[in-house]
Amino acid sequence: MEGKRPLSFYLLGTFFAAYVLFLYGPMITIYVLSFQGPQGGLTFPMNGVSLHWFARLWEGNGTVHLGEAFWRSFSLGIVVMALTVVFSVLAGLAFRKRFKGATLLFYVAIASLIVPSIVTSLGIALEFRIVDDLGHYFFGDTVFDTTMGLFTSGLGAHMTWTLPFGLLIMFAVFNRFDGRLEEAARDLGATPWQTFWHVVLPVILPSVFGVGLFGFTLSWDELARSSQAIGPVNTLPLELQALTTTVTNPDIYALGTMISLVSFIVIAFFLALTLWIQKKRSKLPNDAGKGV
Amino acid sequence: MKALTKEKVAWLQATPMALVFAVFFLLPLLFVLIVSFWDYNDFEMIPTFTLRQYVQSFDGCITSLPSLCTTFATYLETIKLCFLVWAITLLIGFTLAYFLAFHVRTTTWRIALSLLCTIPFWTSNVIRMIAWIPLLGRNGLVNASLLKAGLISQPQEWLLYSEFSVVLALVHLFTFFMMVPILNSMLRIDPRLIEAARDGGASPWQTVWNVIIPLSKTGIVIGSIFVITIVMGDFVTVGVMGGQQIASAGKIIQARLDALQFPVGAANAVLLLIAVLLMMRGLTRAVDIRKEL
Numbered sequence: 167m168e169g170k171r172p173l174s175f176y177l178l179g180t181f182f183a184a185y186v187l188f189l190y191g192p193m194i195t196i197y198v199l200s201f202q203g204p205q206g207g208l209t210f211p212m213n214g215v216s217l218h219w220f221a222r223l224w225e226g227n228g229t230v231h232l233g234e235a236f237w238r239s240f241s242l243g244i245v246v247m248a249l250t251v252v253f254s255v256l257a258g259l260a261f262r263k264r265f266k267g268a269t270l271l272f273y274v275a276i277a278s279l280i281v282p283s284i285v286t287s288l289g290i291a292l293e294f295r296i297v298d299d300l301g302h303y304f305f306g307d308t309v310f311d312t313t314m315g316l317f318t319s320g321l322g323a324h325m326t327w328t329l330p331f332g333l334l335i336m337f338a339v340f341n342r343f344d345g346r347l348e349e350a351a352r353d354l355g356a357t358p359w360q361t362f363w364h365v366v367l368p369v370i371l372p373s374v375f376g377v378g379l380f381g382f383t384l385s386w387d388e389l390a391r392s393s394q395a396i397g398p399v400n401t402l403p404l405e406l407q408a409l410t411t412t413v414t415n416p417d418i419y420a421l422g423t424m425i426s427l428v429s430f431i432v433i434a435f436f437l438a439l440t441l442w443i444q445k446k447r448s449k450l451p452n453d454a455g456k457g458v
Numbered sequence: 459m460k461a462l463t464k465e466k467v468a469w470l471q472a473t474p475m476a477l478v479f480a481v482f483f484l485l486p487l488l489f490v491l492i493v494s495f496w497d498y499n500d501f502e503m504i505p506t507f508t509l510r511q512y513v514q515s516f517d518g519c520i521t522s523l524p525s526l527c528t529t530f531a532t533y534l535e536t537i538k539l540c541f542l543v544w545a546i547t548l549l550i551g552f553t554l555a556y557f558l559a560f561h562v563r564t565t566t567w568r569i570a571l572s573l574l575c576t577i578p579f580w581t582s583n584v585i586r587m588i589a590w591i592p593l594l595g596r597n598g599l600v601n602a603s604l605l606k607a608g609l610i611s612q613p614q615e616w617l618l619y620s621e622f623s624v625v626l627a628l629v630h631l632f633t634f635f636m637m638v639p640i641l642n643s644m645l646r647i648d649p650r651l652i653e654a655a656r657d658g659g660a661s662p663w664q665t666v667w668n669v670i671i672p673l674s675k676t677g678i679v680i681g682s683i684f685v686i687t688i689v690m691g692d693f694v695t696v697g698v699m700g701g702q703q704i705a706s707a708g709k710i711i712q713a714r715l716d717a718l719q720f721p722v723g724a725a726n727a728v729l730l731l732i733a734v735l736l737m738m739r740g741l742t743r744a745v746d747i748r749k750e751l
Contacts, residue, residue, distance in 0.1 A: 171561075174662065178557040182571070185554055188630065189578050194591030195599070199592055209592040210599055253474045255692050260471035262463050270477055278483045280683060282734065283692020285727045289486025292493050292720060296502075322482030329475055358467075383580035390694055394715055407585050410698045419592075422585040429581040437573075 197426070200419035208416060219420035222262030232405070232421070239402040240314055240428070241385040242324065249321075250328040250381035251374060257363075258336025258370075261429055262343075272333075279330035286326055291394040294319045312399035323395040324385045330385065332377040339373040372440045379436040475733030478533045487731075494724035503720055511725035529710075533733065536707040539621070539696075540689045547685050548678065550629070551636030553679075556670070559644035560652075572641070579634045585700045587627050594618040594626075627699040632688055636681035643677030644670065679741055686741070690734050707733065 199206075203214025223232055245442070278286070281394060294314040301310040313319070348368065351361040389403040396404065402425055408420045463472075494511055497504040519527040526534065554575070562568045578586060587701055593599045594617040601613040647670065651667045669677075693708035707730050714723035 176534070178553065178561055181553055181555050185550065185633075186574060189575065192593055192630070193578065193581070193586060195526050195592050196589045197587070207594055207597075209597050210602070232706060242729050251476065256471040257475040260468040263468040265465050265468035265472065267476075268468075268472070271472060271479070273558065274479045274484065274614075275475070279477060279484075279737075280687040280734075282687065282708060282727075282730055284691055284693055284711050285490060285731055286483060287485060288715060288720075288723055288727050289488075289490045291715075292480055292489040292724065295720075296489065299502075319482075322478065325478045326483045329478060333475070379580065387580075387582040389584060390692075393694075395540045403582060403584055406582070406588075407694065407698065410588060411702065422582070422588055424527065426581050426585055433577060456594070 185435060193426070196419045197423050200423040202416045202419075206416060208419075209415075219416045220424070223417060223420045223424070232402075235400055235402045235405045238316055238399060240387055242320060242401065243382045245321060246324045246328055246385035247318065247378050247381035249325065250332045251330060251378050253325075254332030254336050254377050255370075255374060257333055258340055259366075260332075261337065262340055275330045275333050278326045283327070284393070286403050287391045287394040290323050290391075294395070294397075307427040311398065314395070316397060316399060316401075320392060320396040320401070321437075324388050325387060327383045327391055328381045331380045335373055335377050335380070336370075339370050343369065346410055369441060370388060375436050375440050375443075379433065382432050386432070387425075475496050479750055481665060487547050488726050490724045490731075493721055493730045496721045496724075498719060498721045511722045512729075514722070515725055515729065528705075530731075532705045532710055533707055535705060536690060539628075539706065540686055544682060544685050546629050546638040547633045548682065550633050551681060552640055552674075552678070554637045555644055555674075556666070558641055559647075560670075563721070572638075575634060575637060583694065584698065586631060587695060590623060590627060590630075590699070592620065594623055596661065600637070605661035619699070619703065621700070621704065624696055624699045624704060627695050628689055628692070631695065632685050633690065635684035636663070639680035639684070640674050640677035643674040647673045683738060683741055686737055687734050690737070 174430060198212070199209070199219070201215050202219060203216045204218040206213035211447070257271070291314070293310075297313050298310075299364055304310075336343055343366075347365050348361055351365045357362065387403055388401070389407060392404060399406070402421075406418070406421055406425065409421065425437065478682045493503060495507050497506050497508045497510060498690075513681055515529050517527065521600070558568055558571055562571060566573065587651045591598070595601070596613045596615065596618070598618070600617060604610045605613065651669055651673070652665060655669045690707045693706060696704055696706040696709055697712070707726075711723050711730065714720075714726060
């Protein structure tokens with residue numbers, strides 16, 4: 167394979183580069199435009215450079231209570247991430263053994279991924295509404311308010327989106343997992359818990375980070391499933407979507423830039439973590455055969 | 459402590475995930491089905507059994523043929539949109555995957571370039587839609603450039619808040635879902651098969667057509683399932699990029715829910731689900747049949 171590249175390499179390479187430009191170009195445009203001067207409009211040319219629109223956003227211009235929505239989305243993202251990681255790793259371990267209903271659970275997870283979000287969202291909303299109606303009926307309106315909320319119906323809605331990804335990643339990693347590692351640990355007298363903590367987890371750790379990354383970012387940007395099921399308060403993407411119907415000034419770009427910034431920080435964090443672990447491992451001395 | 463059997467441990471480990479799907483996915487789907495047979499008034503849903511929501515959804519659909527009723531017209535429109543987006547994402551996704559699988563030589567580069575395509579997936583879809591506004595708007599970059607170049611005499615209105623911008627945004631957002639499964643299939647192809655095809659005198663095109671495409675079929679089908687189900691149920695992209703003016707199967711449901719007409723919304727959700735299931739059945743069949751041959 168070494169040597170001169172064929173012409174098709176250059177053609178396809180150009181195509182790939184064009185796609186990357188198509189992918190990133192528009193996004194970069196709005197990041198740049200969010201730094202418009204106070205007199206600037208929705209499109210080029212730039213009318214000076216300022217943080218005006220970010221400042222306006224942070225003060226709250228009456229339409230968006232940004233700070234609150236920000237923390238709501240952020241805390242929900244963290245909780246979704248933690249639960250997705252734990253539940254996916256546990257389920258990943260379960261699928262390595264055989265158990266009744268394994269196939270069913272797998273298909274349900276796939277179905278959750280591909281059933282249109284609006285249908286799932288509506289279903290969750292109906293479920294909670296009916297529970298609420300029953301609550302009002304039995305406890306009265308004064309005692310009982312609503313079960314719908316960020317960390318009940320909202321959390322559930324997000325998990326139906328993040329868990330299938332988590333499970334698929336776990337499948338990918340356990341398919342390549344060398345079972346002899348566990349056998350060796352067992353033969354040396356490790357308890358199941360020790361085997362998991364000292365042998366299995368370190369091997370799968372980079373993929374566990376991957377699950378965490380998907381868990382947070384998918385929740386942070388989730389919109390379709392939240393639309394019906396989030397309850398009385400809005401998440402940041404819902405606020406952003408509400409703004410799209412009345413796009414009049416670069417407010418919306420500033421909000422977009424800020425939401426993306428959080429995404430990019432989280433992505434960078436997880437990628438750095440993965441690289442760091444791999445680097446640390448490659449430096450570890452090989453103690454094979456020396457005993458511990 | 460009595461040791462648990464292996465299967466019991468597995469059960470315990472699978473329980474949290476199973477519970478989440480039971481409470482937040484399966485049960486809700488059941489509620490959608492049940493409520494679609496309920497009635498409603500201005501204040502609340504009325505638990506009863508009626509086919510009213512379904513009958514109304516198809517009101518005049520048979521009698522007015524050959525002209526299409528709203529439901530049929532909307533579904534036809536959505537399926538058309540689906541097909542367009544599917545064809546374009548398949549073409550682009552396949553080409554990208556082919557480049558990554560067969561032209562990029564080192565794993566490090568392959569990972570880096572795949573990552574480059576994945577990063578936008580971890581950012582907000584709405585932002586990636588809004589990003590087209592400064593480019594395609596009336597005074598956007600595209601119109602401005604075309605005017606300057608003298609190619610057009612007045613700004614083109616069809617660039618934004620149109621079917622064109624909806625398709626563009628959907629392709630922009632979801633080519634990723636097509637590329638990844640196809641790449642996954644391609645990376646599993648034994649390189650010796652491709653060498654054999656070359657040694658046997660196959661041209662590069664013949665190799666692609668007769669070796670690579672058949673062996674990537676699983677990836678193509680999985681990608682197609684993702685793209686088709688997403689586009690069929692989409693209401694956010696169609697809403698934002700269509701300027702809330704274009705109808706789709708997902709948007710019918712959303713409009714009903716905004717009006718708090720839950721039983722009608724539920725009936726339409728059931729119809730959408732049936733449509734999606736039928737399309738999936740067709741797709742998975744297409745693969746299995748090939749496997750049999």
